[in-house]
Amino acid sequence: MASSSISETLEHLRSRGASALIPFLVAGDPSLEVTAAALRALDQHGADVIELGIPYADPLADGPVIQAAATRALQRGTKLTAILEMLRSVTPELRSPIVLFSYYNPMLHLGIDLFLRQIRDAGVRGLVVPDLPLEEAMTVLGPARALGIEVILLVAPTSPATRCAAIAAQSEGFIYLVSTTGVTGVRQQVAKGVKTMLDTLRTLTDKPIAVGFGISQPEHARQVVDWGADAVIVGSAMVRRLAEPQGLDAVVSLCQSLKRAMRQELA
Amino acid sequence: MTQALPRPSSELLAPHHRPDARGRFGIFGGQYVPETLMSALGELETAFHHYQSDPQFQSELAAHLRDFVGRPNPLYFAERLSQHYGTAEIYLKREDLNHTGAHKINNALGQVLLALRMGKKRIIAETGAGQHGVATATVCARFGLDCVIYMGKHDMERQALNVFRMRLLGATVAEVSAGTGTLKDATSEAIRDWVTNVETTHYILGSVAGPHPYPMIVREFHGVIGRETRWQCQEKWGGLPDLLLACVGGGSNAMGLFHEFVGDTQVRLVGVEAAGRGIATGQHAATLTQGSVGVLHGAMSYLLQDDDGQVIEPHSVSAGLDYPGVGPEHSYLKDIGRAEYYSVTDAEALAAFQRLSRLEGIIPALETAHAIAYLETLCPQLPQGYRVVINCSGRGDKDVNTAIAHLNLF
Numbered sequence: 001m002a003s004s005s006i007s008e009t010l011e012h013l014r015s016r017g018a019s020a021l022i023p024f025l026v027a028g029d030p031s032l033e034v035t036a037a038a039l040r041a042l043d044q045h046g047a048d049v050i051e052l053g054i055p056y057a058d059p060l061a062d063g064p065v066i067q068a069a070a071t072r073a074l075q076r077g078t079k080l081t082a083i084l085e086m087l088r089s090v091t092p093e094l095r096s097p098i099v100l101f102s103y104y105n106p107m108l109h110l111g112i113d114l115f116l117r118q119i120r121d122a123g124v125r126g127l128v129v130p131d132l133p134l135e136e137a138m139t140v141l142g143p144a145r146a147l148g149i150e151v152i153l154l155v156a157p158t159s160p161a162t163r164c165a166a167i168a169a170q171s172e173g174f175i176y177l178v179s180t181t182g183v184t185g186v187r188q189q190v191a192k193g194v195k196t197m198l199d200t201l202r203t204l205t206d207k208p209i210a211v212g213f214g215i216s217q218p219e220h221a222r223q224v225v226d227w228g229a230d231a232v233i234v235g236s237a238m239v240r241r242l243a244e245p246q247g248l249d250a251v252v253s254l255c256q257s258l259k260r261a262m263r264q265e266l267a
Numbered sequence: 268m269t270q271a272l273p274r275p276s277s278e279l280l281a282p283h284h285r286p287d288a289r290g291r292f293g294i295f296g297g298q299y300v301p302e303t304l305m306s307a308l309g310e311l312e313t314a315f316h317h318y319q320s321d322p323q324f325q326s327e328l329a330a331h332l333r334d335f336v337g338r339p340n341p342l343y344f345a346e347r348l349s350q351h352y353g354t355a356e357i358y359l360k361r362e363d364l365n366h367t368g369a370h371k372i373n374n375a376l377g378q379v380l381l382a383l384r385m386g387k388k389r390i391i392a393e394t395g396a397g398q399h400g401v402a403t404a405t406v407c408a409r410f411g412l413d414c415v416i417y418m419g420k421h422d423m424e425r426q427a428l429n430v431f432r433m434r435l436l437g438a439t440v441a442e443v444s445a446g447t448g449t450l451k452d453a454t455s456e457a458i459r460d461w462v463t464n465v466e467t468t469h470y471i472l473g474s475v476a477g478p479h480p481y482p483m484i485v486r487e488f489h490g491v492i493g494r495e496t497r498w499q500c501q502e503k504w505g506g507l508p509d510l511l512l513a514c515v516g517g518g519s520n521a522m523g524l525f526h527e528f529v530g531d532t533q534v535r536l537v538g539v540e541a542a543g544r545g546i547a548t549g550q551h552a553a554t555l556t557q558g559s560v561g562v563l564h565g566a567m568s569y570l571l572q573d574d575d576g577q578v579i580e581p582h583s584v585s586a587g588l589d590y591p592g593v594g595p596e597h598s599y600l601k602d603i604g605r606a607e608y609y610s611v612t613d614a615e616a617l618a619a620f621q622r623l624s625r626l627e628g629i630i631p632a633l634e635t636a637h638a639i640a641y642l643e644t645l646c647p648q649l650p651q652g653y654r655v656v657i658n659c660s661g662r663g664d665k666d667v668n669t670a671i672a673h674l675n676l677f
Contacts, residue, residue, distance in 0.1 A: 057577040058451065058563065060458050061301045067445065080575055104299055105562045109576025131299045131562070135289070156303035158465060163305070181303050182463040 003097040006049055006126040006150045006173030010208035010230055013048060019225045020048035021259050022210060023251070024101065024235035026069040027052050028078030030243055032086050038242055038251055043094045045252045046259030050094070051128065051233060052087070054080060054102040061130035063185030065236035069243060080106060084122040091123025099126035099152065099173070104136075112140055116147050126150040126173045134167050141170060152176050157193055161200055168205035174231060175205060179213045179224075186236045187214035195227040202228060218261030225262050234258060274532040275603040285529070285596060290479025293602060295595035298478040300458070300565045307465045312480040314385050319487065328380055332491065335409065336372050340364045342499035342656065347626040352646035358508070359629070359659040360496050360524065367402045369632065369661030370489060370520045375402035375471055377488030379410055382469035389413045389468040393457040395422055395450030395516070396587035396634060397429025398661055399473030404438035414438040417457040420448035422586045428665050447580040450516075450590045454564050474517025475594030478565030482522075482594050489523025496656055497527050504654065510535040512645070513658035514637040515555065515608065516588035518597045520660035529605060538597060539641045541583035542610035552581035553610040554593040555601050563592040569601075584613035584669060585633035587661075615640040617673050620663060632661030633669065 004012070013020050023042050027035050035052070042050055055073035059066060091098055100119055107115040107129070119127070127149055132140065134153060144151045150173035155164045158181060168175050177198065180191040194211060201209055211224040212233030221232045234254070241250035278284075286292050298308060318324040332338040340361040349357045362370035375392075382390060390412050394400030400416040407414035416438050423430050423442055433440050446452040454477075461470040475482045475489075500508050511528060513521035515538035528534045543551035551557065554569050561570030563578060571579040571591040583589040600606035611619075616633055619640035624630045631639060638657050649655070663670070 057446070058455055060455055060564075061462070063459070071445070074577065105570070105572065105578070106576035108560075108562060108567075109572060130301055131565070133298060133300065133302050133305050135305075136297055136299055154302045156301070156305075158303050158306045160306065167302075178301075178303060181465055183459050 003091065003094055003125060006097050006099060006152070007208065009049055009097055010174055014208060014230055019229065019262050020210070020231035021046055021221070021255065021262060022049045022051055022231050022233040023047050023238045023255055024051040024053060024233060025242060026055055026066060026073055026239050027083040028055055028073030028076055029069040029239065030072065030247070031076065032078065032082055034242065034248065036086050036090050037248055039090050039094060041248055041252050042255050043096045046255045047096045049099055049231070050096045051099040051101050054083060054100065054106060056103040056106060059103060061183055063183040063236060065186065065240050066184050069239045080110070084118055087122040087124065097125035098123060099128055100124045101128045101130070104129050104132050113143055116144055116149055120147045120149055124149065126152055128152045128176060130154065134170060137170070145172070154178055155201065157181050157191070157197060161204065164201060165204045168201065168207060171207065174208040174210045175201060176233070177201065177209055177211045179211050179215065182213065184213055184235050186216040190215065190220045190223050194224060198228045218257045221258045222261040222264065232258070232262065275605050277530070279603045280529055280605060285599070286479060286483055292596045292599035294560070295567050295598040296479055296482060297567050298565060299562045299567065300478045301462055303462050304465060304478070308478055308480065310385065314381055315480055315484050318381060318384060324380065324384070328377060331376055332373070336366045336376060337364065338491065339495045342496060342503065345627050348623065351626055352642060354646050354651055355649040355653040355655045357642065358654065358656045360492060360656055362492060362520065362658060362660045363629070363631065363635070363662035367398070367405050368664065369398040369402065370492060370523060370658070371399040371402035371473060372405065373491055373523065374473065374485050374488040374519065375399065375406045378469070378471040378484070379406040379412065382412070382471070383410060385469060387467065387469035389464065390471055391415045391417065391457050391460050391468055392471045392473055393417045393450065393453040394473065395453065395589060396585065396632065397422070397426040397433065397665060398587060398632070400438070400440070401429050401432050401436070403471050403473070404433040404436035407438060408436045415441055415460065417441050417443055417453040417460070419450060419453045420444040422449055422453070425669050426586055426665055427668065449586065451578065458564065474519045475522045475596060476517040476564060476566060476592055482566065482596055485519055486522045486526050486596065489519055490526045492520070492523035492658065493525065493527025496524060500656070507531055507534055508656040509653045510537060510655045512537045512539065512638050512641060512655055514539050514588060514634045514660065515593060515597060516541070516552065516590045516634060517592070518594035520658045522594060522596060524656070524658045525606065529600070536600065536606035537641070537645070538606060538608045539637045540608060540610040541585060541588035541637055542612045543582040543584070545612055546610065550582035551610065552583040552588050552590055554591060555597060555608040556610050566595045568593055568595040568598045584616060584673065585637065587632070587634040588637060609641060609644070611637050611640040615643065617670065620670060621674065629659065630663035631659060632663050633666045635660045
């Protein structure tokens, strides 16, 4: 079963009045075998797109949960080649397209073109680079487009509207709306400003908008969907559960409850 | 090995390439940061350019540099050190005599004055040796601002004196235990804080590293080192120095000395990195001489990294040089052949630490001792009367505990 592109997947859901759930995992934590099993399980239990993080030694945009997971994965010796090998065998079975999340340096070190070709060959459909703002993204956008990889750009609460418009124009797959100033991590509630940001972005673009950073509970997911998000990204809450004993069951259960909350009819 | 390089074209040295409009020094520099910080970086650049040409800001800065920092500091002829080598005349630019004991206060002061004008009430900074942390805590005390200093756990142990000084000055010292608990980890944590509190907080980055406009701003505030050196050389012998020598971790003291003279291509610029336990051991911080091009803390520059592009944990006996990256302008000056970079080991630096103490009565910081140590290689190759100016970037009081552990003096 070959996956659709990220944008096709989100557009299709939107045409049915549905929203997308995008769980995030760190590759290699607690092991690549568990990552592979979790990808399959999430795909079968409510995920629409899955975001997979390449562990990095210096993850500037990440809070303590994802930092710790990346550190554990690197300590286990998780290498990019092994991650891509795992993906090559798993992605053909998945309905959900895979978005790879990587900091820029590992891509640069391998060579942008080689990196992009390798991830495409592993079945990856989209790419998020958290330390590559629009001004620096041109080195990746063109080559990725040529290979059919959608590069997803981020907008933040501090991005002025003119900048949001420029980012939205270049972003592919979806626009990644960072819910709050800060790093990734579980928060008690969704920042109120998200609604305003969604409203503003909606006037600037027709592309799907996904909200991430700090979304951990079904009520959060429901809230941002009610506010008009096309997709919800849940990272730290997934990563933390997967690292626990019976982690696979725990992430499946979270995935299902998030999806259930997102499917409920508007009150 | 230490022959002067062929001179690069004046076009490559032109100020509009250092950096260009996109914050680049050739391929180096740029802004590799989360989107959340882009607006703040833009505001900072605008504010910096505005106040750089504002006479009132400049006269206020000059007054504080004079009355609070104690500038100008001397250009000191190190007579016995010069006699020891018997070739060059060696001069020390005495940044160690600044208030707080190192060059770092030049930048901390400049940035805090900017932060005040930008309406920021909270200041954060990273520190390795603690000198930048102390300088930042000092200016925050002076101007009544909240101050949080991020410092690696390992560095807090080896620089306990500076931790106490920062706390005494009213700063919060936040321990960072990620990675090896050194400067890289402290910098990452400071950036995370800034991403979270960007609307209320100014980040006083302490080296010529990080995303644009920091390498430029930090260089300009330290540029006073080179500007004073120029007139002091003029006063002492009516000419230019022949060679400038400075240690390089992130590279702020070196850039502060070099910048004024980049266009004077007859002046050799020499930076000295930390070779730690020896280059061959892999336990070093010799980024420019051993690294490859990469991105760390928001800038493209030389970087110590492994085959997968993961940052390698560096090692140096000197906390201020224990950093796997380096300022992007140094990478540029190296690649265009304008500056030369070498490295010395922990053991060589410790020997120089004692040598300067005993020959001149000046206890240098272990960072500074790396620059002093390179005289061993350099001086035998220099002609009589050749004039070398070393940035004596900091004093060594903070390092006595480390030195006691390494030196068998008693």
